[in-house]
Amino acid sequence: RQAELFNYYTRIYGKSYASRISAVPGTSEHQTGLAIDVGNANGACGLQACFANTPVGKWVGKNSHKYGFIMRYGKGQESVTGYSYEPWHFRYLGTSLAKNYKSSGAKSLEAYYGVSGSSPKNNTKNAKGTARTTANLNMRTGAGTGNRVLLTIPRGKSVQLTGSKKSGWYQVRYSSRTGWVSGKYLSSISMPSKPKKESKKSTPKQNTSNAKSAKTSANLNMRTGVGTSHRVVLTIPQGKKVAIRGAKKSGWYPVKYAGKNGWVSGTYLRSFSSSTYSPKSSDPKSSSSASKKTIANLNMRSGAGTSKRVILTIPKGKKVSIRGAKKSGWYPVKYAGKNGWVSGKYLR
Ligand SMILES: [Zn+2]
Structure with missing residues (x-):
């Protein structure tokens, strides 16, 4: 079944995107029997990031730990877990461990156990460097003992290196915190390869009324009309550019994507850009x-x-x-x- 799913996503979105939203066959956490996907009875935002804002999504996000489950792939944790934000995917840890996890404030199970996420999906170009602590080691706000201690990393733990180094100190991530540690107490240091610098495009001021295109900030259903009661035409993956065909209506935009026309909620559109950009007009929501x-x-x-x-x-x-x-x-x-x-x- 997983092979079927993965191949399906690969056909639609290509392998690279497919492997972000679906596990490579043989590697899904569901195969442990310890993971479940949760949804609304009416299917609203099923397996989509917007699930987090639905009644069930909110409830389960807040209460799952009481029943022994944790949200396994949290927001902003993709580089650690190897998965995009999945507010619907829960992993069973048992009640005492799940409560402990929750109160620890850890943002991923990897961080909770102090192991660096090593996903087969992580592109090696972006591979995080790691090192191991050889002593109980203070993580500080800056490079040098004059800086405030954020936390003490126990001896023998694996820390993630961000790639920044300054006079013998390394910037590291551990237990969801980022700070500096002395290199004297690190072993097996493997620095990350330099991430590609993203070209800083100067983005024009948002002008949603004249916008000709925008980007999706989540996997986004394109529907036949304005409102979630309309039929889903297709799901546009997160981060895709869509063409805006006309004027906004009750917060929804008429768009074109992959040769299809339909409507999407403006809540999940970002980076509006327009060829008829006028510096005088600006979106009041974003500037004032x-x-x-x-x-x-x-x-x-x-x-x-x-x-x-x-x-x-x-x-x-x-x-x-x-x-x-x-x-x-x-x-x-x-x-x-x-x-x-x-x-x-x-x-x-
Ligand atoms: Zn799942």
Whole structure:
């Protein structure tokens, strides 16, 4: 069955994308008998990232650990788990371990056990470097003992190297935290190969009304009309560019993808761009709203990107004030008297 599924996705999306959303036959966690996929009875957002925002998705995300299950492939953990965000996929650990996992704050089972994720799907070009601690080792906010200790990594643990090195100190990830450790207490150091620099395209200001194209931020159902009650024409994979055919209607856009016309919810469209871009008009939603609400417990960081230091975690449902212009999907915000950056994905 897994071979059938995988081949099906490969035919539609190509092998590289297929292996991000479906396990290579023989490697699915479902084959352990310890994993289940959960869905809404009406099929809403089935096996899609938007499942997390449905009633069942919210409930199971919050309560599964009480019954011994954890969400196995969390948001933003693809480089560790090897899988895209799967808010529907739960792994049975037993109640005591699942509760422990939850209270540890670990973002992946790999981080919880201090092992580096090694997925056959990880492209070797992006392979994370690793090293092993030879002593109980302080992870600090910077390179040098003058910096604050974030946590102590036990001896013999495997840490992920980010590739940054400074005067004998290495930047590492361990237990979902990023910080610096002295290289004196690391062995089997294998530095990661340098990630390809993404060309920084200067993105024009969002102008959704004149937008000619946009990108999907999740696997997105294209439907025959405006609203989830309409028939699904096809599912557009996350990260694909769609052409916008006309004016928005109740938050939905008429789009064309893979030669088909249909409607998609604007909630899962990003990077609107337009050939008739006019610098004078801008999307009021993206530029002039002075405050937004967090839709998840959200890390405020010292810069735009998850590699930056966490200043504090803003609880879900809090109002933050926006201090300036968005940068690669991140907003400069102020909360509890502190300034920092948060991912726009978790703001509404
Ligand atoms: Zn699954």
